[in-house]
Every structure is written in C-alpha cells, then in structure tokens.
Amino acid sequence: MGFATYADVLRIPIVRRILILGLVVRVPLWASEMAITLHVVTHLHGSYADAGLVAAVGGLALGISGPWRGRRLDQLGVRRAIAPSIIVLAATWSIAPWVGYWPLLVLNGLAGLFTVPAFSIIRTVLISAVREDQRATTLSIDSIATEITFMVGPVLGVLAATTLPTPLALFICAMTQLTGSMLIWWVNPPLRSEGSAPAERTNRLRLTWPILAVFAMSIAAIIILTGEDMSVVAAMRGWGRPEAIGWVLGLWGAGSAVGGLVYGGLRRRPSAATLLLLLGLSTALIAVADQQWSYIVLLTVSGAFCAPAMTAMTHALSQLVPSANRGEAMGWHGSAMMLGSAVGSPLIGVALDRGGWTAGVLLAGGVGTVIAVVGVIATARAAVPEDAEPELVSA
Template identity: 45%
Template structure:
C-alpha cells in the first residue's frame, strides 16, 4: 500500500487543519451515543427498545433539519448556521441528563433539530482543501480519523461510567460537543460550495438538476450502511451487558474501529472506486457472524473483520455524491446524504433494540445484517436497470 497519496493530502495545511478539527469534534459525538444507551438502560431502568427510541427521536430530528442546514451553508456560510446550534444544543443538553425518560426524549429531539451539520461541514472542508484527483484519498483519510475519534471517545467515556454516574458523563460529553461547535465557528474553514458562489458568481442550481434516482440510490446505500453500524453498536452493548463485561466494551469497539481504519487506509490508495452497493453487501455479510460470538475475545476478533468494510462503505457514498452534484449545491447534497445516514441511525437503533429484547444480542446483529443485504441487492439491481435504460435510449437517439 503506497503512502504517496496520503502524503500529498497531508502536505496541504488547510487539509491538516480541518482533519485535526474533525478528529477533536467527533470524539464527544461518538461518546454520546454509547453513553445515552447506557444511561437509559442502567440509570433510568428502561429497555433497549426505549433507549433506541431516544436515539431515534434525536437522530430523526437531525435528519429532518440537515438538508435545510446544508442549503443554508451554501447560501450564508458556516458561522450563521452554527451559531444557533451552539445556543440551543447547549441549553437542551445542560438539562437532559438529569431528567426522567420522557423529558429526556423531548430534549434530545429538540437538541437534534438544532444540531450543527458537523459531518457535512468537515467533509466539505476536506474536499475544498484538495484537488479532485486527491478527493477520495482525502475522504478516506477523514474516514480513518473519524474511526480514531470513535476509538478514543467511547473507550474513555465507558471507562468513566465505572466511576461516575452516566448522567454526569452524558452531560460532560455533550458539553464538549458544544465546545467543539464553538471551535468550528471560530475556525470557520472554507467550504467549496460557498467559495464557488462567491468567486465565480454561479447561481444556485435547481434541486431537480441533481436530485435524481442515482443520487437517491447512493444515499439509500449510505442509510443502510448506517443502519448496520448503529444496530451493531447497540448489539455490542447488549452482548457485553449479557456477559457482565461492560468495562470491556471499549476494547471491542477499539478492535471494530481498528479494522475500519485499516480498511479505510487501503481503500484510499486504490486506483479506482468500488461501488457503494458492493461495499454495503460486504459490510452486511461480515456483520452477521458477530452473532456467533460467545465471549469478548471472539466478539472483538469478529468486530475487527466487520470493521474492514465500515470506513470504505461510508467513504464510497460520500465520494459518489460529491461527483454527482455541482459544487454550488454540495452543501445541500451532503445535507441530504447526512439526513439519509442519520435516518439510518434512527432506524438501526430501535430495529436492533426490538430484536435484542426478543432474541438477545444475536438477533440484533442478524436483523441489521439482513436489511443491509436486501438494500445492497436492491440498489445494485436498480442501478443496473438504470444503466441499461440509459444505454438503450442512447442507442435509439
């Protein structure tokens, strides 16, 4: 595996800056999801289904707001979009960890409506900093750094819950997330869509020009991939709970993320892209065997294998979307992409939660893996039909 493509990306100072910022901002974001599940199940004494509903409320709210926030990013820039998020999320999460279940559900949902489009901003910043030839490598590197954030955040936060109440840990990670948004507002990295409009005077592109079946299909693959990942996350929590080994959960997550880091690094050096649907199918196929784990060691090993497909699957969908959409509409397009992924998170958590409540953690892994296989097969078939339709009309013309 050649490191030359990564060296080219890291030689760009703007790329280094936005990648480091992305690493710091995502640590508390990834910590919050795991801690929220533990908080609802352990401190509030609710089921995994109930925990999934809280996650679903927050993530569906984020999904509903992301396309609009992406469009606002294209028109008004980062600071005017992020500032309201700083205020509202800070207010909501300063209270939510210390109230009952239903108030937590409400506050988490309101907080989700005002969540900053952090992932979209970081990815736009990464793409703005490099040439189009290095875009997939830069996005792969961002995916790797994302996984490093995932390795650090949950490991530390889960360890903290062995000494401190989940309420205080949840409060801490959410306040760190607010600080991260403030840092993003202060740095105000360049976004390609905004720069294109300002420098070239290009008018806004109508949504109908790019919001086509191919775009929707790729976003659907992104959503399905997130369902698999989120459902696996909840299933891992359930597995270590069943084995009375919550303190070891961070180790499993580290192995999972390590596999994703390796997979992402390899994918970033490939000479050509791989279909998002092929990668989604691979992700689903390697997730299913995690249901066979009988202990921490085996679960960690299987998680490592499953992780090899995590970062490449997400990166392939971001790369595909960025190439389908003109630069002046990229903020909104990535907003829709993020909305699909967030909706996938909303579906994945309760889907796995219901399966876990009825069939144990094994059912959680199998349910989301099965859905991933179905979506990958359907998406591949739909794109094949679309290519055949385009080819026939080209010949007829």
C-alpha cells in the first residue's frame, strides 16, 4: 500500500483548502436536514410524513437542477455560476424559517433549484488539482471527510433544534451553509488544471453507455446504503435494542471510513463495478446473521466497501468525461444519487414491512449485485475521451 500518497496529496495547497471548505459546507447541510425535520414536526405541528414531503420536494429540486448547475460551472466558472444562487438562497432562508408549512414547502423547493452545487465543485476541483494517479487517493480523502460530516452534522442539527427555537436553529444552520458557499465564491477554486479556462460554448456532455453505467451503479449503491441504513433501525428494534441504533450506525460509518482509507492507499485498485459487486454480495450476506453481534460484524464488514465503491464511481466518471464537462457530469452524478435515494426508501420500506430486516438487505444486495454485473459489461471497453487532458491521460 502507498499511504505516502496521502501526504503527497495533502501537500497541495488547493487540495487542503477545498477539503476544509467541504467540511464547512457539508456539516451545516446535514444539520439543516435534521433541523427542518424537527421544525416541521414540533414548531409547525406537522407529521413525519409532512417533514418527509418537504425533504422530497427539496431533493427533487436538487435532482432537477444538478446537471444544469453543473453545466453552468463548466461554462462560467465558480464565481459567475454561484453568485445568483447565493443571492436567492440568502433571500429564501431569511424568510423560510418564519413562515407556515406550505410556504416553507415552496421555498425549500426554490432553494433546492438554486442550491450551490458544493459537492460538484469540491470533487471537480480535487480531480483537476492532482495527477491522474493521485485521483483515487484524493477522492478517498474527500469520502472520509464526507463520512465525518455525516456523523457530526445531524448531531449538531438536533442539538440546535432542541436547545433553541426551531426557526432560529434552522436559520442558523442555513446561514452557516450559505457562509460556506460564500467562502467558496471568495476562494474561487479552479475547476480545471492549469492552462485550461472555462468556455462559454462548451458542448453538452455526451451520455455514453459507460457513463450511464456509472450513473446506474451510483443509483444501486445508494439503494444498498439506504437498505443497510433502514435495516439497522428494523433489526435493532426487532431485537428490542432501539438504543443501540446510534452506535451501530457509527460502527457502520467507521467501517466505511476505514475502507476508504485502505482503498486510497492501494497501488492496484478494484474497479467500481467490482466494488459494487462486493458491496452488494456483502449486504445480502448480512441476512444470515441470527444474533445481534453477528449482524453488527457483517454490517461493519459490508460498510468497508461503501466509501471505496462511491469513490471508485466518481473516479471512473472523471476518466470517462472530458475535462470541459466535469461539472455537468458531477451534476448528473448527484442527480443519479438523489434518484437512488428516492427509489430506495419506499422500495426498501416495502421489503421491511413484508419480510423484516432480512428482506431489506436481501433486496438491496440483490439490486446492487445485478447492476454491478451489468456495470462490468458496460465499462469493460470504456475509453478515455479524446479531449481529456493530455498530461492526465499519460499519467
């Protein structure tokens, strides 16, 4: 393993800056999701279904706007692309915490359409800032950082919403996220390697079969993660241990972080399709657990493939698209993951209702396994695009 590569990557100033910016933006993002749920349920006296509808509208808006906002990044660069979003979001979240349910629903949808594509920006900058042979390591660091923010953000969101009035908590979370977006505008990180510049007439991304296969694998991966997430709740409740849900999910996340760390240090890395196949099979294998301890062990082992699989898909996508279309590609990638979440939640929910947690992991693992096999076939002859950066192709 080449863990020295981590030190080499972290010596690059723009990599350090964008990773820190990623923490600043993502922590309040996850915190806001918890704050808005508690705001709807407590302050607005709505149901969890009402809160779910708010989240669904926001997620649908994000999925719709992802490719469009990514394309604007490719055409205009960071500052010109996100300046209108910052203005709209500042106005939207200055009003949304203080209004009733239906206006909040509409404003949350509007915010979703104009959300600053922080994930696309961060990954595009990281990909362009390093050599091709350093991409997987760099993306692994970002994946680990995302795992950390996913564990910290919801806790802070709950803390804010339970110690402060929920309108104020939601306002603080949203404005903190907006502050992170403003820092991205101020830093204005380069989206392409040195010597390249944004082009006003960038051609649209051509969605080839290998690219579509990566999107399909991303959808499958999110369905698997949704299945594992929901199965933890069902399994622990079934064993009469609902208080264990938090630390079991923490072990799962820790397994994912360790897996991402190992993957980034490998000199020879499995393909995205292979990792998805391992993730799918290991998820289905959880169904053989007959006790709580064996369930937790198998879940943690499966978690070790989560971050590597997601990192490998982003890496594969970066190799399949021209540098001029990376923003749009990352936008489509984000929309694919949103679709996976939207499809996965009800699908896994039905499986859990009918067959318990074992049915949930079997369905999630089965979907991942089938799509992984298709991904192996579709990406087997994938080629580097002709207009990829020469220095990266030869690396």
